[in-house]
Amino acid sequence: MSSVFGALRRRLLTPPVSETTMEVRGFHVKNAEAKKRLEYIGEVFLRGYAYAVEAGSPAEAQERLETVPRDVRGFAYEGAGMGAVVHDALPGHGGRLQGLLAGQGRHHDYMIYVGIGWAMARLPKPLWPDISATDPLLRWLALDGYGFHQAYFRTDAYVRNPHLQHPFRWRGGHNHYTANAIDQGIGRALWFVGGTDPDVVSGLIRAYPEHRHGDLYAGAGLACAYAGGAGEDELAHFAEGAGEHRWALAQGAAFATEARIKAGTVIDHTHLAARVVCGTTAEKASQVCRDTRPQAPDVHGAFPAYEKWRRDIAAQLASSSLVSKGADQ
Structure with a gap:
């Protein structure tokens, strides 16, 4: 006790x-x-x-x-x-x-x-x-959490003034990538700041410099799939509105799906988000995350293995979607 x-x-x-x-x-x-x-x-x-x-x-x-x-x-x-x-x-x-x-x-x-x-x-x-x-791979999620906290509690500085710079250094490796990982957390927080409204969230993302949009959409994708709060039509609208960052959004949603499946906390929304945002089933989205996960993260490459993992997930989901559409035609 x-x-x-x-x-x-x-x-x-x-x-x-x-x-x-x-x-x-x-x-x-x-x-x-x-x-x-x-x-x-x-x-x-x-x-x-x-x-x-x-x-x-x-x-x-x-x-x-x-x-x-x-x-x-x-x-x-x-x-x-x-x-x-x-x-x-x-x-x-x-x-x-x-x-x-x-x-x-x-x-x-x-x-x-x-x-x-x-x-x-x-x-x-x-x-x-x-x-x-x-864990050299999952430690990047700590920066996601840091970014979420800052956007959630220091919203004026991190969200309402999207052009402000916030230098950050740590000992986790690849300091040139830290801003990307933090942006993924900021994007996740935007789902809360925007009250799960896809139009509001997309508007918040567009206010940031364009080069940050992919990471922000990835974070928002994770939140929309894990936290929920939006229906099928809203999720479809969100995915369509992501434009060229459609598969970054899907990558984040796939992460959320894998997190819930691994923990045994799958809910109806998990299946809905996987189908609408990832373009596949929850089980397949989760499997993509497991299949593409690096076995031995390389801490000396141009960017961390964590980023390669994310890109591979997005590419695999995009490829699977094209195959699926081709089969339907």
Whole structure:
């Protein structure tokens, strides 16, 4: 059971739920249903964060995380990833992140790595986790999480002033690529800032310099598939509106599909998003991610293996779509 000190950690370190409301954030409200969905996701994220901070052990944190409803459990693990890093940064603490990834969290590793980036956005750089000890491929998701946090909580600087520069360096490799990975997280946040409204989200993306659109659409694709909040016609409209970045959008959605399938948290929306955005079934979109995943990430190439993985997924989905259309004609 969590100790008195654990309860105190939770009280002192957990952000208030009010920070995730649409009114406080100033985000677009499409309708009451979408608003409720996005705010619920924020609440669950903070619940997972609190579980990781308060629990007396990784096993206790895991036990609590596994009680979260299956459709939103991944968001709880994302919050737990952030909480575990914050916990480990405290004097005399450690092992929470490692323990989380070694248990049931290994099925939610995509989300936990994103949560690491949330913690990086909140902690002084000397307290960041040792990134060299993490997965060389998935560690890029930490920058996705960092970008999401900045766009979500520093919306004026990262979204409403899209031409502002935000220099960033880390020790994860390929610093020339960090802006791309962060943009993927910003794109994911835009799905929340835009209230799951495809027209609003696309408008936000178009406000950024054109060379950033592909990464932003990829992030938005992940969010529209994982978080949901849009119907079939809206998703089809979003995919069509992405234009030349159609398959970057699909790549992000495929990542979301693979994350849910791996974690056993597939919902009806997973199948819908895979069919409409990826142009295939959820199972096939997930398989594309697994089949193209690099076995030995090359940290010395011109760009990280993570980017090659993303490009290969997009190319495979585009190729499969062309084959499918040809067969239908």
